[in-house]
Amino acid sequence: MDPHQRLLLQRRLGVFRTLAWGLVLMLGLIYAWLQLVRHAEFKQLALQQAVKVRPVPAPRGLVLDRNGYRLVDNRRALHLVIQREDLPSKPEVVEALAQALQVDPAALARKIQIYRAAGKGRPLVLKENMDESDIAVAERVRARFPFLSMEVAPRRVYLGDELAGHVLGYVGEVDEDLMKAKPGLYHLGETIGKDGYEASGNDRLKGIDGQKRILVDQLGQEVASFGQVDAIPGHTVFLTLDAGLQKVLQDAYVGEAGAAVVLDLRDGGVLAMYSSPSYDPNLFLNRLSQEMVDRYLRNPARPMINRAIQGIYAPGSTFKLLVALTALEKGVITPQTVIYCSGKKNFYGREFRCDKPTGHGALNLVQAIAQSCDVYFYTVASMLDIDDIYATAEKYGLTELTGIDLPREKRSRIPSRAWKAKASPRDPKWYAGETISVGIGQGAVGVTPLGLARFYALLATKGRLLTPHLFMGLRNDQTNALEPAPPSPSRETGLDPRLWSVLDEGLSEVVQSGTAAANPFVREIAKEIPFSGKTGTAQVATFVDRAHYARQAKHLKDHALFAGYAPREHPQIAFAVVVENAGFGSTAAAPIAAKLVQYWFVNRLKHPIPPPRGRLVDPFSPEPQEAK
Amino acid sequence: MRERLRSLDPRLLWVLLALMALGTLTLYSAGRNTPQAGIWLKQSLWNLLGFSLMVLLSAVDPRRVFRFSFPAYLLGLVALAAVLVVGRKIGGSTRWFVIAGQTFQPSELMKWVTLLYVSYRLGTRTAEAIGRMELLGIAGLVAFPMLLVQRQPDLGMALSFLPILLLIPLMKGLRMRWVLLLVVVAAVGGVGAWKFVLKPYQKQRVMIFLDPSADLQGKGYQVNQSRIAIGSGGLFGKGFTSGSQTQLNFLPVKTTDFAFSVWAEERGFLGVLFVLGLFGLLLSRLFDAAAEARTAAEAYFCAGAAAIFGLHLLVNVGMVAGALPNKGMVLPFFSAGGSSTLSFFLALGLVMGVLHRAKVK
Numbered sequence: 001m002d003p004h005q006r007l008l009l010q011r012r013l014g015v016f017r018t019l020a021w022g023l024v025l026m027l028g029l030i031y032a033w034l035q036l037v038r039h040a041e042f043k044q045l046a047l048q049q050a051v052k053v054r055p056v057p058a059p060r061g062l063v064l065d066r067n068g069y070r071l072v073d074n075r076r077a078l079h080l081v082i083q084r085e086d087l088p089s090k091p092e093v094v095e096a097l098a099q100a101l102q103v104d105p106a107a108l109a110r111k112i113q114i115y116r117a118a119g120k121g122r123p124l125v126l127k128e129n130m131d132e133s134d135i136a137v138a139e140r141v142r143a144r145f146p147f148l149s150m151e152v153a154p155r156r157v158y159l160g161d162e163l164a165g166h167v168l169g170y171v172g173e174v175d176e177d178l179m180k181a182k183p184g185l186y187h188l189g190e191t192i193g194k195d196g197y198e199a200s201g202n203d204r205l206k207g208i209d210g211q212k213r214i215l216v217d218q219l220g221q222e223v224a225s226f227g228q229v230d231a232i233p234g235h236t237v238f239l240t241l242d243a244g245l246q247k248v249l250q251d252a253y254v255g256e257a258g259a260a261v262v263l264d265l266r267d268g269g270v271l272a273m274y275s276s277p278s279y280d281p282n283l284f285l286n287r288l289s290q291e292m293v294d295r296y297l298r299n300p301a302r303p304m305i306n307r308a309i310q311g312i313y314a315p316g317s318t319f320k321l322l323v324a325l326t327a328l329e330k331g332v333i334t335p336q337t338v339i340y341c342s343g344k345k346n347f348y349g350r351e352f353r354c355d356k357p358t359g360h361g362a363l364n365l366v367q368a369i370a371q372s373c374d375v376y377f378y379t380v381a382s383m384l385d386i387d388d389i390y391a392t393a394e395k396y397g398l399t400e401l402t403g404i405d406l407p408r409e410k411r412s413r414i415p416s417r418a419w420k421a422k423a424s425p426r427d428p429k430w431y432a433g434e435t436i437s438v439g440i441g442q443g444a445v446g447v448t449p450l451g452l453a454r455f456y457a458l459l460a461t462k463g464r465l466l467t468p469h470l471f472m473g474l475r476n477d478q479t480n481a482l483e484p485a486p487p488s489p490s491r492e493t494g495l496d497p498r499l500w501s502v503l504d505e506g507l508s509e510v511v512q513s514g515t516a517a518a519n520p521f522v523r524e525i526a527k528e529i530p531f532s533g534k535t536g537t538a539q540v541a542t543f544v545d546r547a548h549y550a551r552q553a554k555h556l557k558d559h560a561l562f563a564g565y566a567p568r569e570h571p572q573i574a575f576a577v578v579v580e581n582a583g584f585g586s587t588a589a590a591p592i593a594a595k596l597v598q599y600w601f602v603n604r605l606k607h608p609i610p611p612p613r614g615r616l617v618d619p620f621s622p623e624p625q626e627a628k
Numbered sequence: 629m630r631e632r633l634r635s636l637d638p639r640l641l642w643v644l645l646a647l648m649a650l651g652t653l654t655l656y657s658a659g660r661n662t663p664q665a666g667i668w669l670k671q672s673l674w675n676l677l678g679f680s681l682m683v684l685l686s687a688v689d690p691r692r693v694f695r696f697s698f699p700a701y702l703l704g705l706v707a708l709a710a711v712l713v714v715g716r717k718i719g720g721s722t723r724w725f726v727i728a729g730q731t732f733q734p735s736e737l738m739k740w741v742t743l744l745y746v747s748y749r750l751g752t753r754t755a756e757a758i759g760r761m762e763l764l765g766i767a768g769l770v771a772f773p774m775l776l777v778q779r780q781p782d783l784g785m786a787l788s789f790l791p792i793l794l795l796i797p798l799m800k801g802l803r804m805r806w807v808l809l810l811v812v813v814a815a816v817g818g819v820g821a822w823k824f825v826l827k828p829y830q831k832q833r834v835m836i837f838l839d840p841s842a843d844l845q846g847k848g849y850q851v852n853q854s855r856i857a858i859g860s861g862g863l864f865g866k867g868f869t870s871g872s873q874t875q876l877n878f879l880p881v882k883t884t885d886f887a888f889s890v891w892a893e894e895r896g897f898l899g900v901l902f903v904l905g906l907f908g909l910l911l912s913r914l915f916d917a918a919a920e921a922r923t924a925a926e927a928y929f930c931a932g933a934a935a936i937f938g939l940h941l942l943v944n945v946g947m948v949a950g951a952l953p954n955k956g957m958v959l960p961f962f963s964a965g966g967s968s969t970l971s972f973f974l975a976l977g978l979v980m981g982v983l984h985r986a987k988v989k
Contacts, residue, residue, distance in 0.1 A: 001921075001922070001923060001924050001927070002754075005754065005755065005924065008755075008801070009798070009799075009918075009919070009924070009927055010919045012797075012798050012801065013798070013915050013918050013919050013927075013931060016794075016798065016915055016931065016934065016935075017911075017912060017915045020908065020911040020912065020915065020934065020938055021908055021911075021912070023938060023941065023942055024904045024905070024907065024908040024911075024941075027904055027941070027942070027945050027946065027949075028900070028901055028904050030946065030949050030951050031858065031892065031897055031900045031901075031904075031949060032897060034855060034858050034859040034949055035858060035859055035861055035862055035863065035892065035896060035897040035900065036862070036863060036897055038859050039859055039860070039861075039862045039863070041859065042855065042856050042858070042859025042860040043859070043860040043862065045856045045859075045860070046856050046857070046860035046872055046873055046878075047872075049856075049878060050872045050873075050876050050878070215872075215876065216876070217876040217877050217878075218876060218877040218878045219877070223876060
């Protein structure tokens with residue numbers, strides 16, 4: 001190279017060198033901008049995607065019967081979920097996912113949209129309570145959609161299946177309507193009780209979700225966990241139910257529809273409550289299949305109705321005690337009043353028939369109750385005004401809700417002039433003839449089995465009005481301490497003891513020598529455990545539309561009822577039994593009452609029915625539960 | 629052996645050793661807890677092999693090397709043509725030969741061979757003796773392998789041939805009308821490239837570069853995550869093997885294209901400045917070599933080498949920061965890869981040879 005060329009080259013290289021350092025400086029400035037000026041912003045972004053807050057679902061409290069037998073347990077279940085921050089946004093991704101999961105793309109998109117708007121904490125559940133084949137499918141789908149994850153969560157198990165379906169209820173995801181109705185109280189995807197005690201005892205059972213902060217990698221998988229706030233499990237709840245007695249009722253109702261309730265006279269605790277046909281709450285934990293819809297929701301027998309608190313039945317002759325009480329208190333009859341029954345009697349130009357076409361002859365009140373003479377009570381009713389009967393019903397609590405701790409209880413229907421005016425605006429006048437029907441528990445009057453049982457509990461306790469309840473107490477899972485339920489409210493109604501003893505004698509005679517004694521099984525049990533009660537045979541009647549009633553009545557058998565208490569002296573339990581379309585109260589309902597009396601006072605002490613499944617937990621010496 | 633090592637330039641050597649060490653540490657951190665955990669070891673072997681070749685080459689008189697430049701250039705063209713036919717297709721491009729289980733990318737080396745041959749051609753005569761037609765021929769020598777590389781397709785690699793053309797202004801000086809001509813050619817070429825040459829995915833990259841937030845889950849995702857990694861590193865960094873973006877795999881392709889993001893996240897702005905400084909010293913030393921070279925051809929090669937290293941630095945470091953489009957161009961000594969590593973070392977071996985001869989002269 002000649003010196004001139006070298007000089008020229010070196011000068012140009014100097015420019016290049018400057019450019020090179022300029023490049024280094026420029027890159028340095030870019031990095032200063034990112035790492036110094038915008039550091040906080042990027043640090044936040046890095047944290048946001050690596051640190052996630054995930055809820056730790058609280059195990060729901062167990063439900064035990066009064067003896068500590070498990071009625072509701074928890075098992076582990078696997079759910080396929082999407083964490084909130086991983087929700088897919090692209091329509092084509094959602095569509096592909098829906099195809100892979102074999103669900104409707106529009107429904108999935110809508111679900112994601114709703115969840116995106118309102119979901120908090122809990123992940124979006126795509127498939128719940130997966131069985132083995134579900135898990136295999138989910139694993140395959142997850143390979144294509146890494147934002148899916150599996151979540152282990154406790155799942156409810158109802159140990160007796162249909163044993164106490166209506167009482168226990170079931171759990172499910174909170175629905176949109178409820179969230180709208182009570183804003184701020186629930187979060188989307190939260191598991192709440194939907195029916196039965198699961199619903200009414202939800203606050204005791206649900207516990208408090210915990211949360212944990214976890215470090216996730218790019219696939220959303222947990223790498224490390226820190227800062228966990230433990231979930232507080234729900235309380236273990238003892239119900240007043242006796243699983244064995246419940247089983248007696250379940251067995252007694254095989255093939256029959258109806259409901260029965262047994263109350264503890266000490267405090268109004270519900271010892272058994274069975275509504276037939278029952279349902280298996282376990283089946284309601286997953287989304288309903290078509291088979292389930294047909295079997296339960298479209299079934300004309302309406303198994304989802306808890307007949308014990310939602311079924312309104314004409315009480316039939318079981319209502320005569322209230323009519324008698326009204327007449328005695330009004331003074332229109334005395335216990336010694338004798339009325340002659342010829343088998344039928346005319347009132348207001350219409351003939352009313354007695355059950356016994358040949359007539360009962362001359363009867364006093366005790367005999368009339370024992371023989372369930374209709375003519376006697378037609379006559380008594382004819383001396384009363386409907387509003388008198390209503391006032392007595394009101395005084396003895398039959399017109400109010402019983403206040404049981406179950407959702408959607410219905411009120412018994414006791415007619416009055418005011419009621420008629422409201423219920424039948426086209427024909428608002430109360431006719432005296434209608435009172436005659438009410439005199440034997442027909443016509444417009446309708447009671448729930450629980451309301452009826454509560455009235456007979458009142459008769460058994462000489463006038464104490466109890467509040468039926470299921471909650472007996474709980475075991476605080478933090479302290480392991482047993483906390484009994486606060487005493488349930490009850491009130492004295494001021495029933496005249498002299499009047500009461502007449503009614504008590506009548507009810508005793510029903511079983512000893514009256515209508516119920518016709519059944520040999522009832523007689524046999526009553527010999528061992530004398531008990532009291534009243535049969536009822538109710539025609540299915542609707543007051544407003546007589547033509548309709550007449551047409552229906554031909555096709556439907558009567559409902560059989562029996563309500564009473566046991567034992568006769570110093571009663572401990574009261575009960576009401578309704579068997580739909582089963583005929584006479586004495587042949588269909590009284591034997592069920594006898595069975596439960598037999599179990600409660602004899603067999604329970606000798607051969608208790610074993611609990612459905614699960615281990616006994618003695619409520620009076622609590623021991624640690626089995627490992628979950 | 630002592631004799632051999634004396635041919636190494638100490639100032640270049642220290643910079644080189646520092647970059648190799650930092651690059652290997654970065655790869656160790658990037659590969660942790662991934663299937664690529666051993667990548668730092670593998671890269672160390674490539675470094676060792678490359679270093680040895682560098683030492684060998686530095687002892688050879690550069691003039692003897694230049695003598696092989698024409699056959700090497702021809703051979704390179706054949707290799708680039710051949711790879712299109714028998715090469716392994718990975719991720720939509722046919723860039724690699726598979727030899728004994730190892731992939732080899734001929735275009736990496738061809739870049740340097742082209743520089744070698746062009747330097748040789750330019751260096752044989754004085755600057756005044758080279759006419760315009762000759763210069764066009766030189767441009768053609770560069771353009772031909774570029775087009776073959778773009779056929780693979782590999783835009784980043786094709787562009788990395790361009791710095792060779794900087795030799796022309798270096799030799800002939802720069803005139804304003806040439807600059808204007810370059811602007812016009814670039815504009816026409818840019819439009820032409822957009823219409824006829826660029827593949828759809830390459831166009832997409834340009835679009836994403838213009839608006840990175842438009843596609844955060846797709847192609848823009850990589851750069852976005854890289855910016856988060858860099859920015860969250862702050863002044864001091866999160867510490868070795870403690871970068872959340874790196875260790876939790878949010879950062880994509882972190883052992884190759886985005887290796888520098890790993891360094892920036894874990895070592896922070898101070899670490900970035902240190903490495904940029906090392907690269908500045910590297911480039912500076914290459915220009916020293918060009919200035920001290922005995923022959924024009926040697927000077928051109930050294931200057932061209934600086935330009936190629938500079939382009940890699942600019943495009944990779946700028947790309948991972950989101951300042952330049954996302955196209956795969958590796959960062960020397962940081963990004964893992966056999967072909968590129970060997971090529972860089974061979975080039976530096978020749979540069980060391982130039983420095984050595986200049987000293988012993």
